[in-house]
Amino acid sequence: PRPRVPFRSTPAKQYALVVPDAQIGYSRGRNETLTPYHDRRAIDVCIQAAQMLGDSLAFIVFCGDMLDCAESTRTFSRPASTQRTTWPAILEWRWIMERFRMAAPHAACYWLAGNHEQRINRVLTDAAPELGDLPPADDAKGPPLLSMERLCGLDSIDVHYLGPYGSKEGELFHPWGIRFHHGQKVGAKGGQSVSKNLADA
Numbered sequence: 001p002r003p004r005v006p007f008r009s010t011p012a013k014q015y016a017l018v019v020p021d022a023q024i025g026y027s028r029g030r031n032e033t034l035t036p037y038h039d040r041r042a043i044d045v046c047i048q049a050a051q052m053l054g055d056s057l058a059f060i061v062f063c064g065d066m067l068d069c070a071e072s073t074r075t076f077s078r079p080a081s082t083q084r085t086t087w088p089a090i091l092e093w094r095w096i097m098e099r100f101r102m103a104a105p106h107a108a109c110y111w112l113a114g115n116h117e118q119r120i121n122r123v124l125t126d127a128a129p130e131l132g133d134l135p136p137a138d139d140a141k142g143p144p145l146l147s148m149e150r151l152c153g154l155d156s157i158d159v160h161y162l163g164p165y166g167s168k169e170g171e172l173f174h175p176w177g178i179r180f181h182h183g184q185k186v187g188a189k190g191g192q193s194v195s196k197n198l199a200d201a
Helices: 040-056 086-103 118-127 192-199
Strands: 015-019 026-028 034-036 057-062 108-112 159-162
Touching (some): 015 040, 040 057
Parallel strands (some): 015 057, 108 159
Antiparallel strands (some): 026 034
């Protein structure tokens, strides 16, 4: 784990890197082999971009649905191949965030809640509401035990989780005058998702 290293001096040019919808998850085969849903090569390109921007990279925004959480969905049937896949996905996503932190030690990192991350919260709310908001005994004012912050150990790498999904708290209003959020409307054709969300802005 590496925490953020603040800038010694503000760079003349500052850049933001936006990484949306990695949907990290797996399908588990009958022989227990895990096959990733996500595109590791595309994620590697993003990490290389962070390395290239170097000390000028001031912000990284993970714009929601970074985890797929297929095991926790309630909107469609869950096949056996989704069972016991949440933990491996969390481990890989944590490892990827560590790579981003190493590539961009000065960047402020934000992870916005998406509808896929919300799946875990929905399962907890339905099954055992008291567990969803239960904090650890040594940090009563901190994030709940089963929150994304705790599950992914975000404090140790200085990644800020903004949620819940669909709320103002789940959005990032950037100091540069830019609003980042996961969005709640999807279009069937290219450009339609953007236009639908812009219409609500």
